[in-house]
Amino acid sequence: MDAGQSAQSRGRHRILIVDDHPLVRAGIKALIDDEPDLLVCGETGSIHDTLGLVRDDTPDIVIVDLSLPDGNGLELVKRLAGAPGLVGILVCSMHEESLFAQRALAAGATGYLDKHAAATQVVGAIRVILSGRIYLSERMTELMLERLSAKQPPLAGAASIHDLSDRELEVFCLLGQCLSASQIAARLHLSVKTVEAHRAKIKRKLNLASGAELTRCAVQWALEAGQEDRRE
Structure with a gap:
């Protein structure tokens, strides 16, 4: 990074985008870079490159898709969780939210965003995570609360x-x-x-x-x- 780029990025929260579709990365990057306090510091479509970029570019937040050509996005989340300096991990995926959001949080993610909603919600999701909170859609939050407050456990042997x-x-x-x-x-x-x-x-x-x-x-x-x- 040259001196001009360094001055431009000073004080901006750094975001790394991990998605194997270049057009998706470009769309998310445009939304983020349009914010005066946010900056995309890198992008990649592979798990292998992600680990090096997290080490070298020190992002504050990593946006991760679950479907990657060289491995499982949930496994990547587990490997990234707790990385020095990393504020949070936002999973942005096409996978069914009701099945994968809770798994992503259990793996170490700090938010889950349906890719269909990324155009309108990704910046808000990033800001929620930067504030130290967990980001979930309103529907998923209600669903998880319903599961926690369920008065009766599932039947023994019930297929799910x-x-x-x-x-x-x-x-x-x-x-x-x-x-x-x-x-x-x-x-x-x-x-x-x-x-x-x-x-x-x-x-x-x-x-x-x-x-x-x-x-x-x-x-x-x-x-x-x-x-x-x-x-x-």
Whole structure:
């Protein structure tokens, strides 16, 4: 960074954008750089580059997508949580908020933003996190409060997608896109055998009788999640 750039960025909160779509990064960058006290200090589409940029560019906030070509965004959040000087991590994703927001917070994120809402809410979300608070949509905040205040626990043995591990949920989402085991393995950088093991565990947790039933369940869930996104 030259002297002019250093003077220009002095006093501005530094934001790193991690998303594998250049157009998405450009759109978020334009919104952030339009704010006098905010500055995008870097952008990347890979986990590998993110770790180096966090070390070298010392951002205050990292905006992270969950779908990255070289790994799992939730695992990246876990690796970034607690990094020296990092104020917060904002997950900005297309994934179903009701399933992934709580997981993102558990991994160490300080906010979750539906990518559909980024154009109008990303700057506000950043400011909430900079103030030391957690950012969630109003709908997700209400949903989490309802879960916490539920008077009755779920029935023993009740099948729920929420019971899946982070990796199992990731596999389930890809099954909902009608990807084969080999395609999922390539996408997640896993062996086919490992993917098949995850499928078996998912089938057992959801009390499904066959692989075909698992695929139908995953596709139906993906369709319903897409319809919910369009209604919002």
